[in-house]
Amino acid sequence: MWVALVADYFVYMDETGTLDFGPPRSPTESPYFGFGSVIFPGEHSEAIRDGHAPRASLESRGVRIPSQFHAKNDSWSTRGDVYAVIAGQKPRFDSTLP
Structure with a gap:
């Protein structure tokens, strides 16, 4: 008899650059696709709750975060706070840069 155990995995994905590998159309756009x-x-x-903690802390100090954290837009201080949360969670990261 075979018994299969199915585990739940939650996967979050994001991209960068231009899919057509064309030149950047703005100064903030990456010349690389990945x-x-x-x-x-x-x-x-x-982990999700902990990920909201830096945002709540900033908002409570009057710093508006209009939509989401994004490293290209965030200060080094904010990046450090967010990366510290992620480092404590230890998820698996995979990336592809063709």
Whole structure:
């Protein structure tokens, strides 16, 4: 008898650059195309909650975050806070830059 155990994995993906490998259309656009993923095995609601902590802290100090964190837009201080949270979570990161 075979028993299969199916685990839950949550995968988040993002891309950078231009898919047509054309030149950047703006100063903030990357000349390279790539994509990456972050994988969390199993239930990770605590990780999601922890990810909101830097945003809540900034908002409570009057710093508006209109939509989301993004390293190209965030200060070095904010990046450090966010990266510290991610480092403590230890998800699996994969990236491809053709």
